[in-house]
Amino acid sequence: MNQTAPEYEPQYKDVPVKTSSEAIVSLISAILGWLGFFGLGGIVAVIFGHIAKGKIRKSEGRIGGDGLATAGLVLGYANIAITFMGICLILLVIFGVISAGAYLIPFTGTWVD
Numbered sequence: 001m002n003q004t005a006p007e008y009e010p011q012y013k014d015v016p017v018k019t020s021s022e023a024i025v026s027l028i029s030a031i032l033g034w035l036g037f038f039g040l041g042g043i044v045a046v047i048f049g050h051i052a053k054g055k056i057r058k059s060e061g062r063i064g065g066d067g068l069a070t071a072g073l074v075l076g077y078a079n080i081a082i083t084f085m086g087i088c089l090i091l092l093v094i095f096g097v098i099s100a101g102a103y104l105i106p107f108t109g110t111w112v113d
Contacts, residue, residue, distance in 0.1 A: 022052035023065030026072025033076065039083040045076030 026049035033041020052069035092098040 017062065017064040020052045020056055020063050020065035020069065022048045022055060023068035023072065026052055026076065027068045030072045030075035030079065033079040038086070039080060042076040042079030042083060045072045046080065049073035049076060 026045045029037075029041045029048065030045035031041075033039070033045060035041075049069045049072040052065060053073075056063050056066050056069065089098070
C-alpha cells in the first residue's frame, strides 16, 4: 500500500496576482528621476522599491511586481550615484579646486595665463 501524503495546493490558487502599487510608484519615480527630478526621484524610488520588495516577499505569491521593484531600485540607486557625483563636481568647480578654464583649453586653442 502506497501511503504518500496528499499534495495540498494553496487556497488562493485561482485568485489573480495583484501588482504591488509600491513597485509601480518605485518605477515611475525612478523614471521621473532621470527625466528631471534628479536625486529626489531616485530617493523615492529606492524607498518605495524596498517597501515593495518586503511586501511582495511576505505575501506568499499573492502580490506581484518584483521585477518592477527591482527596476525601480536599480534606476533609483544609479540616479542617486550620478546625482551625487554631479553635485561633487559642481562644488569642486565652485570652490576652485578644479578650474573650469583648464577644461576649455582644448576647445579654444589658447592657453590661459
